Amino acid sequence: xxxxxxxxxxxxxxxxxxxxxxxxxxxxxxxxxxxxxxxxxxxxxxxxxxxxxxxxxxxxxxxxxxxxxxxxxxxxxxxxxxxxxxxxxxxxxxxxxxxxxxxxxxxxxxxxxxxxxxxxxxxxxxxxxxxxxxxxxxxxxxxxxxxxxxxxxxxxxxxxxxxxxxxxxxxxxxxxxxxxxxxxxxxxxxxxxxxxxxxxxxxxxxxxxxxxxxxxxxxxxxxxxxxxxxxxxxxxxxxxxxxxxxxxxxxxxxxxxxxxxxxxxxxxxxxxxxxxxxxxxxxxxxxxxxxxxxxxxxxxxxxxxxxxxxxxxxxxxxxxxxxxxxxxxxxxxxxxxxxxxxxxxxxxxxxxxxxxxxxxxxxxxxxxxxxxxxxxxxxxxxxxxxxxxxxxxxxxxxxxxxxxxxxxxxxxxxxxxxxxxxxxxxxxxxxxxxxxxxxxxxxxxxxxxxxxxxxxxxxxxxxxxxxxxxxxxxxxxxxxxxxxxxxxxxxxxxxxxx
Numbered sequence: 001x002x003x004x005x006x007x008x009x010x011x012x013x014x015x016x017x018x019x020x021x022x023x024x025x026x027x028x029x030x031x032x033x034x035x036x037x038x039x040x041x042x043x044x045x046x047x048x049x050x051x052x053x054x055x056x057x058x059x060x061x062x063x064x065x066x067x068x069x070x071x072x073x074x075x076x077x078x079x080x081x082x083x084x085x086x087x088x089x090x091x092x093x094x095x096x097x098x099x100x101x102x103x104x105x106x107x108x109x110x111x112x113x114x115x116x117x118x119x120x121x122x123x124x125x126x127x128x129x130x131x132x133x134x135x136x137x138x139x140x141x142x143x144x145x146x147x148x149x150x151x152x153x154x155x156x157x158x159x160x161x162x163x164x165x166x167x168x169x170x171x172x173x174x175x176x177x178x179x180x181x182x183x184x185x186x187x188x189x190x191x192x193x194x195x196x197x198x199x200x201x202x203x204x205x206x207x208x209x210x211x212x213x214x215x216x217x218x219x220x221x222x223x224x225x226x227x228x229x230x231x232x233x234x235x236x237x238x239x240x241x242x243x244x245x246x247x248x249x250x251x252x253x254x255x256x257x258x259x260x261x262x263x264x265x266x267x268x269x270x271x272x273x274x275x276x277x278x279x280x281x282x283x284x285x286x287x288x289x290x291x292x293x294x295x296x297x298x299x300x301x302x303x304x305x306x307x308x309x310x311x312x313x314x315x316x317x318x319x320x321x322x323x324x325x326x327x328x329x330x331x332x333x334x335x336x337x338x339x340x341x342x343x344x345x346x347x348x349x350x351x352x353x354x355x356x357x358x359x360x361x362x363x364x365x366x367x368x369x370x371x372x373x374x375x376x377x378x379x380x381x382x383x384x385x386x387x388x389x390x391x392x393x394x395x396x397x398x399x400x401x402x403x404x405x406x407x408x409x410x411x412x413x414x415x416x417x418x419x420x421x422x423x424x425x426x427x428x429x430x431x432x433x434x435x436x437x438x439x440x441x442x443x444x445x446x447x448x449x450x451x452x453x454x455x456x457x458x459x460x461x462x463x464x465x466x467x468x469x470x471x472x473x474x475x476x477x478x479x480x481x482x483x484x485x486x487x488x489x490x491x492x493x494x495x496x497x498x
Contacts, residue, residue, distance in 0.1 A: 033365040037074055040361055044070030044354050048329075051350040054336050061139055061332070066354060068147050069329035072169075073358020075153040076325055078366035080165045081107060081359070082374045083413035084313040084390075085367075090375025091386030093303050094310075096368045102307070103314045103367070104360040110318025111356035116256025116347065126170050127177035127185045135335045140491045141180045142328040145172030148483035149324070152476065157366065160373045161472035164408040168480045169324045170194060175481030179488040191477075198473055201407040202415025204400060209392035209416035210423040212237075216384050217427070220298065227293045234284045234301050239277025241305055241391050245312050246272040248394040251401055253316030280305075302383040309390035317409065318359060323347075326355035374414070379421030379461045392416040414469060421461035428460070 048066025049059060085099040094102070133141070149168035156163040170191075177185045216237070223229040247269040250260055260268070284301055291297035326347060334345035375381060381389075393413050400407040 037361070037365055040074070040358065041067045041070050044358070047350060047354060051348065052333060052336060058336065061143065062336075065139075065143055065146070065329050065332045068143065068150060069326050069351070070354050070358045072146055072150040072153075072328075073322070073325035073355045074362035074366070075150050075157065076165045076321055077104075077107070077359040077362025077364075079153050079157045079162060079370055080321060080410060081314065081317065081363045081367055082370035083162055083410050084310050084317060084393075086371045086374025086376075087381055087386035087389040087413075087417065088306055088310050088375070089371050090381035091299075091306070091383045093306050093383050093386060096371060099310075099371060100364055100367055102311060104363050106311050106314035107318035107363065108356045108360045110253065110315035110320075111322035111359060112352060114254050114257050114315070114319035115322045115352055115356070116319070126173045126187055126190060127181075128187060133181065133341050135341065136495075137180050138341050139332050139335055140488055140495070141173075141176040142331050144179070144484045144487035144491055145169060145176040145480075146328040147487055148172040148175065148480050151483055152480045156472055156476075157370055159468070159472070160370065160377075161469055162370060162374055162410055162414055163472050163476050164410040165321055165324045166408060166410075167194065167473075167476045169328070171477035171480030172484040173328075174477070175484035176488045178481070179485040194477070197405075197408050197411065200400065200405050201396075201411030202418065204396045204405075204407065205392055205412035205415035206419025206422070208396050208399075208419070209388045210419040212388040212391055213385060213420050213423055214427075216388065221295055221384070225293065226295065226298050227288050227291065230298050230301055231281075231285055231288050234305075235277050235280040237387075237391075238280040238284075238305050239273045241309055241394075242276030243269040243273030244391060244394045244398060245309065247398050249312060249316060252397060253312065253319050256319065299383040302387045306383060306387045306390060309387070309394075313390060313393060318356065320409075322352065322355040322359065325358060326351045329354070373465075374417065377462060378414075378417050378465045379424070381417070381420070385420045388420060389413060389416040392419070411473060418461060418466065424460045 045063040045067035048062050048069075052062050054062055081103050085094070085103045088094045089096055089099050146169070149165070149172040152168050152171075153163060153165055174186055174191065216233075219233045220226055220229045247265050250258065250265045250268065287301055291300060330345045330347045330351050333348065333351060335341065375386075393409065393416060396412045396416070397407060397409065399405075
């Protein structure tokens with residue numbers, strides 16, 4: 001029997017083919033990064049095995065530790081780096097692709113050039129091994145801490161929550177230590193300081209970022225002649241960034257290979273502040289000659305300083321946080337050359353390469369998702385707002401370090417974004433007709449609208465991210481600790497079975 005409507009059947013077949021093809025393409029988009037990541041972990045395990053010659057019965061733990069160290073590095077790249085690059089993307093200064101490439105380069109440079117050759121074996125002094133810990137137990141402890149931290153960061157990334165990788169590994173070491181030797185092994189004074197950073201870091205970061213943005217609005221953006229105001233104030237802000245980042249790199253980014261005294265840091269910072277201020281005057285004047293007086297045109301003056309700032313942040317992050325990925329791995333490796341657990345362990349080059357390449361690959365494969373969240377979903381950013389976030393991150397670390405306060409760079413950066421958004425809510429008093437698309441009102445009717453103050457009506461910070469990110473921060477340490485304890489008991493059980 002002939003088909004009465006062949007054209008209709010053709011359209012249906014074409015629709016089914018198109019749908020199937022789109023499903024395959026989406027699946028391929030998710031499968032390829034996972035496959036590449038899995039291949040990297042296999043290489044990391046193989047790399048560890050060929051670089052560390054151990055007895056046959058210890059080969060498994062070497063391969064497992066190397067692969068899990070690579071897994072941790074992948075997750076650091078996917079989650080933590082977004083805090084530095086997200087604002088630049090949200091401010092439309094960099095595309096996601098450009099941000100990922102820049103971050104991958106500078107994270108790797110920081111890890112390999114300034115990551116240091118020695119790392120503490122017990123992560124920030126969270127546990128004490130002075131009374132002696134059996135080497136086999138110590139290996140299981142560090143392996144469980146590393147895997148627990150990596151799993152937690154992986155889950156947080158999937159849920160779009162930027163969390164502190166340092167706190168994750170701290171929680172893992174604490175949980176593994178408790179499971180191995182009881183609560184007495186934990187340094188609770190240090191833990192209380194870390195808990196304090198949950199509040200100190202975002203509050204400090206938010207206050208500093210809000211203050212900087214207020215100055216930019218007051219002295220530049222709200223002036224009648226913005227162009228002329230920018231010629232005066234943007235070089236001053238660039239000078240401030242030059243001085244702040246000089247001190248930041250000396251105290252954080254290069255601290256493992258260069259340890260200047262306080263006076264040297266002050267002199268270097270003041271010198272760089274003057275050089276960058278004076279040197280940028282002519283550059284800003286030339287740029288200002290090419291633009292008009294509109295706000296969006298003034299924003300372009302912040303592009304290059306912002307890009308340079310996030311490059312330095314990424315370098316410093318790579319230098320510091322690579323230890324979170326390879327520190328426990330280096331600690332495990334050290335037990336094969338020492339007869340007891342050492343307070344510090346040397347980081348072999350092959351271990352550092354696993355950490356550096358893992359961070360870069362994790363950023364390339366999985367980083368864009370959280371970069372988009374940090375840069376665009378919490379609050380709307382532009383170049384000046386993103387600039388204040390980057391500068392606030394450096395200044396807050398300097399203030400906190402000087403005062404001896406514990407801080408988290410992740411919490412500072414996110415707190416700075418919150419501070420920028422909340423300042424905008426406080427400063428702007430819109431009428432109902434001036435509300436832009438996407439702004440959420442508390443009021444549900446015109447009558448209710450009239451009875452609620454304008455400041456409380458405009459929501460420029462998405463509250464669901466405030467709550468979800470805050471909750472993720474609070475539960476990071478206990479979640480990692482419980483995971484590590486469970487993994488430790490499982491490893492001990494499997495070890496006993498073997």
